[in-house]
Amino acid sequence: MKQGLQFLLLIFSLTVFAQKGNVDTTQIVIPNRYNSVEAQTKPYVIMISTDGFRYDYAKKYNTENLLKFSNEGVQAKAMIPSYPSITFPNHWSLITGLYPSHHGLIDNFFYDYKRKENYAMSDRTNAEDGNWYGGIPLWGLAEKQGMVSASLMWVGSASDAGGTRPTYYYPYHEKFSPSEKVDKVINWLKLPMDKRPHFISLYFPEVDGSGHHFGPDTKETEDAVHLIDNAIGELTKKVNDLGLKNVNFVFVSDHGMIKVDGGNPLEIPSMLLNKDKFDIYNSQTLLRVYVKNPADVKSTYKELKANKTEDYEVFLDKKLPKYLHFGTKDDRYNRIGQILLLPKAPKIFLEKGKKTSVGKHGYNPRIVPEMKATFLAWGPEFKNNLVIDEFANINVYPLVAEILGLKIDQPIDGKLKVLKEVLKK
Incomplete structure (x- = not known):
């Protein structure tokens, strides 16, 4: 893909999602953390979110890598976002197994009447304050049970939500290209066994940005889909070249996208x-x-x-x-x-x-099919050539915990039984 197009997509990524102020691009490492002997024997999970990747985009835009990998592994007909089908609430639902009303991130922007404070996803102070976030994120669950984790820009991963940050993480910014993110994941997987993360969460904003600015049915969005598809192909190849055993990929999105009637909006009463x-x-x-x-x-x-x-x-x-x-x-x-x-x-x-914007999301996903998200998975722990029905995104959490051998020790809304069938054992 031409560098000019990649630059354009980065420029048009969801600008309101970028935290305000100068952001240091340096990796943050929490010192003195190591995998337990038991954790070193566990599988690896790379959980990838591509913001705004509608449930039908992989087939609609004929992706080379995502279709190949999911055909070899597991693909859902669609994944149902939690309501409202908005970015921050759904990323936090995916990573905690809780509905937005239960984890507290009920919108990208809201007011807490008890705290008498506003929350805004674009405010770095909010985004990195774990007191706003309920639940135990997967990286926190892993760390508390002796398993090292890492995150690249996932919602809330720069905060102390649940009491524990990932061992390796970055404050949110949009300066890394998809290929640069791939290389950072590979560098994590090259670390010595005792320091190598077994759970990695990775976030790409480009498809959402193009969907907002140009609409879901445009060449720009198609190009963004292929940009990420190429990155996934690159990531999978480089992971395979490392020769690590039992690396599993879970590819998800937070919501879909629809072209809205911006020319004839409704007036607020x-x-x-x-x-x-x-x-x-x-x-x-x-x-x-x-x-x-x-x-x-x-x-x-x-x-x-x-x-x-x-x-x-x-x-x-x-x-x-x-x-x-x-x-x-x-x-x-x-x-x-x-x-x-x-x-x-x-x-x-x-x-x-x-x-x-031209494209938007947030509608009831049970009524508006364009809001539905994507779930694809492949790797040694997953069955082959399996297509499953639609399911709610809160069920991804217990699935990943099961693969990693983590015990869920707090109430969640997701149920392992919903996705148990996708695992080989």
């Missing part, structure tokens, strides 16, 4: 613009409303319901479909809000004077 009564949080594919006076919730809901258009639904949080796990009973951190306005795809809510 005028009554909600009263800042004395309401706080509103608009991700454009979901509008959350916090009613400051609890006594006004029912009347506000009734008025919104009576005046809504056919292009969106209005829900009390306790009346949201239970399968979304995003209602009152699930809101452990009281961050969601009492009233939710859900636009019907491809409609979005947009404040006057604001702009939007």
Whole structure:
């Protein structure tokens, strides 16, 4: 692929995801950590997330490597993101096995009324403060059980969420090309056995960036898909050349992408613009409303319901479909809000004077198929030539823990039985 195109894709990667301020690109290493004797005998798992890699992209754009590897291993018809189908919530669900309402990362941007603080994914101070994140990430589970881990830019991996950072990690930035990331993973796997990570999490933003800026059905997005496909091919070849035994690959994404109707956006109901009564949080594919006076919730809901258009639904949080796990009973951190306005795809809510992107995500993945994500896996632990049905992304966590021989010692939402069939033993 031409260097100019690769540079373009990096420039257009999801800019709001890049942490603000100057970011040091130097690797951070936690000293005095070693694999236990038992951990040194365990398999390796490289868990790769390609942001915004829709469930059908591998076939739609005829990827050479991903189709080959998944045909030899395991592929799901689709993976169902947790609701809302947004980047930070779903990366944290994949890495903790918890729904967003249970781990607390309910959106890319939100307010915590107990802490009286805003969380913004673009704020490095937030992103690296583990107190915002519930659950035990896979790297934390590994480290606590004597297994060294490493992470390249996965959401939350530069924080002390769960009490333990990976042994090797980087603060988030988008200065490394996919090929450079591949080389860093290989360098980790070249370390001596006692220092070599057995769990590695790796993140690529390019496909999401092109989907947002150009839309999912464009040459730019196709090029981004092939850019990552080439990197996966390079990674797999270089790993095989190392001659390590039992290296397994899990390729996932956080959500899909759809072209939205940005030219005819929905107006936010005028009554909600009263800042004395309401706080509103608009991700454009979901509008959350916090009613400051609890006594006004029912009347506000009734008025919104009576005046809504056919292009969106209005829900009390306790009346949201239970399968979304995003209602009152699930809101452990009281961050969601009492009233939710859900636009019907491809409609979005947009404040006057604001702009939007061509492609977006965040809709209910059970209703909007374009929101569905990807799950592919290959390696010695996985069965061959297996296609499985759709499943919820919270179930990836117990699968990876099982391969690594890690004991899950805290409650999670995911169940091993959902994906147990993909393993050889």
